[in-house]
Amino acid sequence: MDVPLLVTDFLDRARKYYGGEEAVVATTGERYTYDELGDRADRLSAVLQERGIEKGDRVAVLDPNTHYQLEAAYGIMQLGAIHTPLNYRLTPDDYEYMLNDAGVDAVVADYEYAEQIEAIRDEVPTETFIATDADAVEGDWDDFDELIAEADPDYDRPEMSEDEVVTINYTSGTTGDPKGVMRTHRTESLHAQLVTIHHEISDDDVYLWTLPMFHVNGWGHIYAITGIGAKHVCTRGVDAETNLEQIREEDVSFLCCAPTVLTLFEEYLEDNEVPTTGDAPMRVTAAGAAPPESIIETVEKEFGWHFRQLYGATETGPLIGTSATRRLIDEDSEERFALKKRQGIAPLGTEVEVVDDDGEEVPWDDETIGEILVRGNQVMEGYWEKPEETEEAFDDKREGWFHTGDLAVVNEDGLMAIQDRKKDIIVSGGENISSIELEDTLFAHPDVGDVAIIPAPSEKWGETPKAFVVPANGDPENPPVTEDDLTAYTRERLAGYKVVHHVEFVDELPKTATGKIQKYELREREWEDEESMVGQG
Incomplete structure (x- = not known):
């Protein structure tokens, strides 16, 4: 039977079966049924x-x-x-x-x-x-x-x-x-169904909106939460005190967010001893740059929430990969924190491959780097009135596959781990250095509040890693750690060619509304006196 998939079906279903049930807790205090x-x-x-x-x-x-x-x-x-x-x-x-x-x-x-x-x-x-x-x-x-x-x-x-x-x-x-x-109706509908399955959404869920609804329609949750008959708890933004109070009072069971939101919660809870759940068990999905393992460990051990990582892009709905795989990640193992920060495996009905420059799939050896390509029903129709950009996005290494521009390795179980964006890879003396690896290393330092790594010009190496660090005390004029301290810290933990020798302390990093660091602003400033960039980052 051929029945069209329409996004209107989600609210129609909720009204039919859950009409008298509470649908929305508004920011203005009202409560609305479906x-x-x-x-x-x-x-x-x-x-x-x-x-x-x-x-x-x-x-x-x-x-x-x-x-x-x-x-x-x-x-x-x-x-x-x-x-x-x-x-x-x-x-x-x-x-x-x-x-x-x-x-x-x-x-x-x-x-x-x-x-x-x-x-x-x-x-x-x-x-x-x-x-x-x-x-x-x-x-x-x-x-x-x-x-x-x-x-x-x-x-x-x-x-x-x-x-x-x-x-x-x-x-x-x-x-x-x-x-x-x-x-289209089809891409949105199928993506919302995938979100419902892989996030294990059910009609008794209470969902807290910290993720912007404008961001690829809230990762499809304006459809998924509605269609399944669950409850929306609305917000006017992220505020740790308010959001944690909502979690307790509304018995929130699920939220999606940028990793920065988890950091804000962690910082608030360091100074305020309040419960992190209501009567319902809590789970959280983060996306964007994967949070450090220390944050994931805090979320699971101290917050008492179940964590999973999502990987995606606006063009793909966004779901491309998820670490929500209980059979491939042992929940009783300390290794789970490292595995859960990986971008994971493809969802149902989706082909995801990490390929080399010839479009061939790289081996699952957790070492060979390739670009992530995606093909699936939830992938976009194209860019509005931009046919050339659409063709470029789909037909480079493999025709008909969306090219993400993300570089990753794959472990023996098929779990992807992004190493960098193509434009963010640092080419130093002919060696490729992952800015994400360096950021994860520095973020683990207790005196580092936030960090971004970009390639900086080097007469000797062409490019060299530079760190923009927000100190943990928030004061770039009087940071609790020195540049030499951080250089020594990376030297102890990384290969010699990856050591960060240049550090600039800042009060904040430029970010998009969804928490992505806008590295291009940092790169443009760093390279404004140079003719070109070695790695074209």
Whole structure:
């Protein structure tokens, strides 16, 4: 039987079977059942349809992790319109680029961030502007709650195909202009099903939103948590005290986050003795750069949470690999912390291979480095109106495979471990050095709060590793450790050619909203007086 896979099915199912069950704990204090969440989404669909939004039109959402984001996403997609969530930590210039690039017809914005859109509204094609609290926003904005209160919930849902684009997610933009990743009903639906399976999501789960919903639709959790009938606990951002209180009071059982969130929790708990769980057992999935083993050990032994690592990219939904494999990782072994930080194995229905420059799979010897390639149903349709970039992403070493640009090794059980990004590898005297290995080594030093390694120019070696270190005391003028101390620390633990001789103490590292370190900013500053970079990092 051929039945189209549609993202609207997730809320439809929740309303049918869990209509009277609590769906959302809002940041404003309200609690909504799935019937109520669905009704609010229907009314927004009617509002947008009345304003001329049709199937295929783009509607942007600029909102932290509130109930409005969930309502807007489904209200948009029920019309067959294209949900375009925006990173709420960008600048007006960024929004001007994205709104023009996608040709956005309407914007739904949180009151705290609407001014960023107001600043460029005359420079974009958008005609409809809706704010979650219009009275708090300068300019001509309609109020979200007033609109849906006055609206009839009836709207015309068009016929939709699983191959039609339903969402555009903009990449982090760590280099150059961000690209709009097109995702169809089919890619979103299958990815959400994979997330549900591999994260073991069930209808009695309570999910805490620390991961941005705008980031590839919250890794698919706006669908997975909804469709399975679980509960969303919304937030306006990461705050260790507030989030830990939510975990206890709402009996949260699951959250996904960047590793930096776990570090914030760890730092808060060093000074505050509070419970880390409610009545429900807790599990957490982290992604981005893998956290140090010490953090994973703290999460499992001191927080009492079950940890797993996720690996992915906006272009792939994002799930590419996961360390959620209980048969390949002995939960009673101390080795589990090192294994759990690996990017793991491919999910169901997904082909992942680490290949050499000729496109041949590297041996599973945990030594041979290759690039990670992906092929699967959850991989993007392509980049919005960028056919050349799309072709480049899929047809380099192997035609039809998405090329991640990540370099990895594979152990005897098939668990991947990323060594570096292609652009972040350091080429020193002809030797390849992994910046991730050096970062992990330095991060284990008790006086290092955060660290980023980049290639720095060297007359002798071409490139040499340089560390930008946020000291544990937060004071780069008076750090508790010296450059010589850290050089000696790496010399004791690494091969001689990998030793870090150059250290710069800083108060913070440049990061994206999802916690990725923007190394290009550090590289550009370090190499501004050079003609080129040896490794082209």
